[in-house]
Amino acid sequence: MSTERVGATQRLGRLDAEERARAWQRLGSENFDLVVIGGGIVGAGVVLDAVTRGLRVALVESRDLASGTSSRSSKLFHGGLRYLEQLEFGLVREALAERELMLTRLAPHLVKPVSFLYPLTKRIWERPYTAAGLVLYDTMGGARSVPGQKHLSRAGALRMAPGIKRSALVGGIRYYDAQADDARHTMMVARTAAHYGAVVRTSTKVVGFLREADRISGVRVRDMEDGAETEIAAAAVVNCTGVWTDELQNLSGSRGRFRVRASKGVHIVVPRDRIVSETGIILRTEKSVLFVIPWRNHWIIGTTDTDWNLDLAHPSATRHDIDYLLEHVNNVLATPLTHDDIEGVYAGLRPLLAGESEETSKLSREHAVARVAPGLVAIAGGKYTTYRVMAADAVDAVSVDLPGRIQESITDKVPLLGADGYHALVNQADRLASEHGVHPYRVRHLLDRYGALVHEVLGLAKDRPELLRPVDAAPDYLRAEVVYAASHEGALHLEDVLARRTRISIEYPHRGVDCARQVAELISDVLGWDEATIQREVEVYTARVDAERDSQQQPDDHAADARRSAAPEARAGLTTTG
CATH class of the missing domain: 1.10.8 (Helicase, Ruva Protein; domain 3)
Incomplete structure (x- = not known):
């Protein structure tokens, strides 16, 4: 291992000005096994998977880590309960296994259980129908480290969520999923990769591809801060750019093996006191489902699901999108929400694999990996929850372009930075608070954002x-x-x-x-x-x-x-x- 890589490891994945300058020097002078394009959760996952297999790897991102879709999700690590109706059992089982890993081993400081109430609106048939799905969900792993489903009468459901109109339900079922700050989680995946020696550099845009005969041999990048350019030599390149996948494939001059369509999802954020409930709520709509998700002192309400063919960097919520969310959530709330209640609005783009259906809500949430040219692999689709599986598949696919046999993926055994020691520090929160002269709730807030890295923050x-x-x-x-x-x-x-x-x-x-x-x-x-x-x-x-x-x-x-x-x-x- 080079002196530079040893230094990066000793710095615990610290991304600062010194590391940024060192990263630029490394990009232009080293030969990498892999260059990963895209700093969302898939790109961060691929670079972590590759570096922990022993590969020399670099990640470049034209904007910021998680600046696209990966900071604009519903903030859920969910098992995909609604995919059971679409008979996508493999996807649900896979998602539940990944959720369990995050909750218990890989990121317990970042990923937390969250409960949801499913209001029942039809008598006789809906409860057994929904319960059957939840039994299957729980059996497939949905109740491994969180409680299983709980059936509630109308009175019981209203005690749990008094903010729901009595006429909006005849009963309810509570179940559990998990949630995380998506942007923070993505950043910590990238920092963990840097901890193990990967180069991670943002504000670094791919402006061209290098070729040797018929194969891709690297990329040309431009620093978005000062305009400097350099070439990065690599045995292979992985395109993890989500909704920009087709654009990067065109830049490479290679014909893509799949198309990616952008589906816009809009969320609104309202104060916690505007909906009286001790649990999240999941509602059926005519097109899909609507989540009311507890988020610290707020509720996140979303999402929409519509085609987007405009600026990929800045998807925009419209008045119509916001009215749609308010209308549907107000159908069940005792005290309706208004535009004045809204604290925040955000819109993100899901990179869906284009299928035969014209409805984006029906397009596949499965991911696809393709070797679009010698030395170039593209990955798209999928769900945030299954990013680690996607990453392993991408590195496996690119292995044919790498010299020698590569190791198996081990990221199911690699906790993210801040995970080790987290549980002990939670038990020591009062002592830490006393040592630093802050309230214990502040320390718990920090532990749920930084885990064991809390000492760096307080330091x-x-x-x-x-x-x-x-x-x-x-x-x-x-x-x-x-x-x-x-x-x-x-x-x-x-x-x-x-x-x-x-x-x-x-x-x-x-x-x-x-x-x-x-x-x-x-x-x-x-x-x-x-x-x-x-x-x-x-x-x-x-x-x-x-x-x-x-x-x-x-x-x-x-x-x-x-x-x-x-x-x-x-x-x-x-x-x-x-």
Whole structure:
């Protein structure tokens, strides 16, 4: 192992300015087994799978880790209960096994159980029909480390969720799934890969492919911060770009083996006190299902499922999307929600494999892996929950382009950074709180975001005790967390911190604008920003929020896209369609 790789390992996957400079030097000077394109959960999963098999691997991402679909999901690690109706038993079994791994071994600090109430609306037949599905679900692994289904009368269901209209149900069934902060989880997968020696570099866009005769032999990349370019030599390349899969295949000059369609999913966020319930709720709609998901002091309500053929980087929620969600959830709520209750809105794109059906809700959630050319493998489709299986399949597929025999995947045995020691620290939360002079609930909040890395976060306040104070306009977060996002977690811009390292952009009605200046000043020392840069970052972020608010008042996708796409980019090298 080279000195550089030993250094990366000793730094526990720290992604900072020093590591970023070292990564650029390595990209241009080393020969890699694999280059992975795309910093969403699939790309992060592939790079972790590859590096823990002993391969020399690099990941490049044109924007930020999880900046696309992987920060805009329903935040669930779910077994896919509704796929039982579609008879996709293998997909459900696989998802439940992955959920169990996350809850118990790989990421117990990030992935938590969450309960849902399924309101029954039909007498006689619906309860046994639904119960049969849940029995199968529980038997396939759905009740391994979480409680199994519980049947409730109408009175029992209303005691659990008093916010539901009495007329909206005749009874209910409670079951469990799991949830996680998707952007944080993705980032921790990438950091874990860096811990084991992988190069992980954001703001690094693939602008071309290298060839030797008829095979792909690497990529040419451009730094989106300063415009510098370099070539990365690799035995093989894996395209993990989700909804950009077809675009990258075209850039490579190779004909794709499958097409990817983008399906837009919109979610809204409302305060926890606006729906009186001690459990999440799952509702049937005419097209699919609607989740009401507990999220700290909030509820996340979603999602929609419609085709999207416009700007892939910035899918926009419309007034129609938001009205759809409000209408359907208000069908069952005793106290209806209004637009004034909405704290945050976000839209993401699911990369679905194009099938024969024209309805995106019917397109396959299974994933596909294809060797589209010698030295180039593409993977798309799938679910967030099964990212680890997808990653292993992709590395297996690319093994034919690698010299020698590669090892089997072992990521089912590799806990993410922060997992080891987490449970002991939970038991020591009161002592940690006393040592650092913060409330125990703050320590528990940090443990559920950083796990055993909590010592690194709290350590930033050793000589700066003011960092243990909350962000003024976003008191759920400590100032130390903001600094840590830039010093350890690879955040390069204000947007990275407000939208992904924290979730301030969707958890507060001001959507981060009211604390933008303070957050920019907190990270300015870490990132070397002068006053002009601080001001630009605040202006760009404010313009982003204004454009999103404006787009959410528009009646259709085209109008919303025009408003959102007009906002400037934080990364200087990106165009609005980048």
